[in-house]
Amino acid sequence: MRMISKFSLAAVSALALGACSEAAVEPVHVVGSSTVFPFAKVVAENAALNNEGMTGPLIESNGSGGGIKQFCAGVGNDTPDVVNASRRMKASEFATCMENGVTDVVEIQVGLDGIAFASAQGGITMNLTPEIVYRALAKAPFGGEQTAETWADVDPSLPAEPILVYGPPSTSGTRDALKELVLEAGCKTNPEMQALKESDEDRYDQICTEVRGDGKFVDQGENDNLIVQKIGGNDKAIGVFGFSYLEENADKVQGLPMNGSDPTYDNIASFAYPGARPLYMYVKKQHVGQIPALDLYLAEWAKSWDKDGPLAKIGLVASPDDVRAENVKKTTEFMTLTADDLK
Missing domain, CATH: 3.40.190.10 (Periplasmic binding protein-like II)
Structure with a gap:
């Protein structure tokens, strides 16, 4: 079972309307930055509403450092699928991920703050x-x-x-x-x-x-x-x-x-x-396909971070057009981060 987080969309998902999609056995579990939390919360709400049968994501706000530590602790249903961060992952944190078997990490810039x-x-x-x-x-x-x-x-x-x-x-x-x-x-x-x-x-x-x-x-x-x-x-x-x-x-x-x-x-x-500054989320590629709703959650982010999107209305500053285009690709192609990228 997933741990209880500070924001659960179980009630929202029960009322979900919209296109049919595969129901998630396990909800997406997101931890990390308090700055990114309000945006992740809106994305989670909309994902549940737009995908009938989707189990609502669990969003937890425990800080970038604390969230990354939790994310990098390992893989499996008792670990987070995504960590939000209001700064880039450090090389030392990435090394910890690798040591603990979190070997495929996708870095996605969600916008600016x-x-x-x-x-x-x-x-x-x-x-x-x-x-x-x-x-x-x-x-x-x-x-x-x-x-x-x-x-x-x-x-x-x-x-x-x-x-x-x-x-x-x-x-x-x-x-x-x-x-x-x-x-x-x-x-x-x-x-x-x-x-x-x-x-x-x-x-x-x-x-x-x-x-x-x-x-x-x-x-x-x-x-x-x-x-x-x-x-x-x-x-x-x-x-x-x-x-x-x-x-x-x-x-x-x-x-x-x-x-x-x-x-x-x-x-x-x-x-x-x-x-x-840029804002990020890091996705555990090893959980893609294992947590069926993870694809849906990432797709909802890619629909939400434009200049006239729902996240701009609550304070997210859109990244430049070319940066957004590159990060939209990452939500479907899952290009992974390397140690050299963080140098």
């Missing part, structure tokens, strides 16, 4: 840059002591308000993207850090990506909606989460610009916004 910085509607506003965010949140900015208590301490042009940022945990792909796309980008503005990367990469990673632990950055777990609630109740606080949550809660929160670009659909699609 942005690492949005936001505050409550009518709350604190400022024009951020990767360097400002790094100086405010790094444990040891540029290798020195972290002394900034207010945003004005970081940059005199900013409000003299206490630094308070609610963000994702270390297991989250959003946290990984925050490190890579924002913190590391800010750290690299110092030429000495560039030189350090060449001489001592471990020290460089520590200085450039480790966040302060004195209460100025508050880990809110894998629930991005909780971050929305936190900043909604404190007009001096800032939250960090996926763009889709900004779109979904536009009546409660406002996006903060980065390098003068607002976190909008168009700015993420063009990568003008510095926090733009």
Whole structure:
């Protein structure tokens, strides 16, 4: 039996309408990213409604890192078929998959998202840059002591308000993207850090990506909606989460610009916004054919991620046309990932 997940479509599938298809003995089991979860949920709902007799997919939100660990643990009915990720699978994770017999992994880019910085509607506003965010949140900015208590301490042009940022945990792909796309980008503005990367990469990673632990950055777990609630109740606080949550809660929160670009659909699609990132799902090819509904679930994704599709309406930014076309092929031809692809 499949494990119970945080979202089950059993009730939906019981009412499923549409074209007849082969019923699944086992439901598709999906784990992973909280950012991709709302999109996967909609795809699962539509797949069940559009395929009569299909057992509704089970969707679980436990973070990119936790989901990939679960996905790579092995093959069989007691393991997930798909993992969602808001960052690319790491080479070390792929190696673990191989060691555990998960030898055929299909990587599918489902769309784009942005690492949005936001505050409550009518709350604190400022024009951020990767360097400002790094100086405010790094444990040891540029290798020195972290002394900034207010945003004005970081940059005199900013409000003299206490630094308070609610963000994702270390297991989250959003946290990984925050490190890579924002913190590391800010750290690299110092030429000495560039030189350090060449001489001592471990020290460089520590200085450039480790966040302060004195209460100025508050880990809110894998629930991005909780971050929305936190900043909604404190007009001096800032939250960090996926763009889709900004779109979904536009009546409660406002996006903060980065390098003068607002976190909008168009700015993420063009990568003008510095926090733009691709979103992925990884499929266990060894389960294709063993879980009959898996093909149907992937086909529903391919119908849903266009610019005018149902996922765009809830905040997914469509990948460029050529990227979408390549990934549509992957949903039917199942080209597998290699270690070289991740270098």
